[in-house]
Amino acid sequence: MARYTGPKAKIARKFGEPILGPSKALQKKNYAPGMHGRGRKRKQSEYALQLMEKQKVKYIYGILERQFRALFHRAAIKEGITGENMLKLCEARLDNTVYRLGIAPTRRAARQLVTHKHIVVDGEVVNIPSYSLKPGQVVSVREKSKSLEAITDSLSARNAKRYNWVEWDSQELSGKFISYPDRDQIPENVNEQLIVELYSK
Template sequence: MARYKDAVCRLCRREGLKLYLKGERCYTDKCAVTKRAYAPGQHGNNKRKLSNYGMQLREKQKAKRFYGVLETQFRKYFEMADKQPGITGDNLLRLLETRLDNVVYRLGFATSRPEARQLVVHGHFTVNGGKVDIPSYLVSVGDVIAVKDKSKASPKFKELVEAAKATTPQWVSADAEKLEGKIVSLPTREDIDLPIAENLIVELYSR
């Protein structure tokens, strides 16, 4: 299973904003974007005006990095979104939002999407009572995502119960005591709070 293995803080610096890939560290003064608010590399301080293609590319890269998806899989999501009725850009973000790792993060059971991905891969979650360890698993309305009974006693999830202050989006409901959540509805564009111009991604793939 392919995944990005280099320093994730470089990704935030490259996009010029916090992608919240390091959990609580991103909210402190140790955040790389706070300390060095310019792109990595020896020419990182050089300001260049982006072409239309450059802006489209940056939006695609930003979306990929927010959700932890590599190029081949991201293109597959776009192709799926393009075949669905409705607005392609909205469909694309909806598919990305309904990935299991993102849902675990949205429910407040992880402090970042990379951490949520790791917890899913390690088999800590069930969907409708069955173990699912595939981060890209797409959930549906009515699905119940829960921490496995054996995992509920771990210090990690006990801390989450005590510090569960995250506000969950309207399309999911979470029960911090039971460590489970439910998909109430599919997310709309208004439910997705990420600064992504999905229309530029559609333009890029439509070239």
């Protein structure tokens, strides 16, 4: 089960934004990593910009190349705008929904909770982070995991952010995936059209 485990600050500096969570590195070193990071910026080609955008989405949602290609194919054959469909499918992933509900502070932590069988979907334990939720499905914390420190800490520090496509019940420690979000509801700074152009070559 491969995933990116390298330095988070390096990725944040590469894209100039906190892709994998808050990073102090951006304030201290607001230039790209590597020995040429401070050097004169060359104008990037169209392909380079498209590739960077694809890599950004993969890092944000923790998806590897083969999985991302399959997800893009699903988005392309689905009715609607391909780029928006792709982001909707990314948002419908189980690990992402656990993060959006506030059960975990980051997507990485959400992924770990899912793989360690702390999360149930419609009453059944699901340990696949890429599991694609359908509208109406209920995601909750497993009964014997409700007192887990990582979960209680995350829920007590749960910020005021609310997302229209998920509903949270603090008594039951469960949330419902109401619907796929509209593009303007997804807060991620992504130009999905560049990814569509990259795959349509």
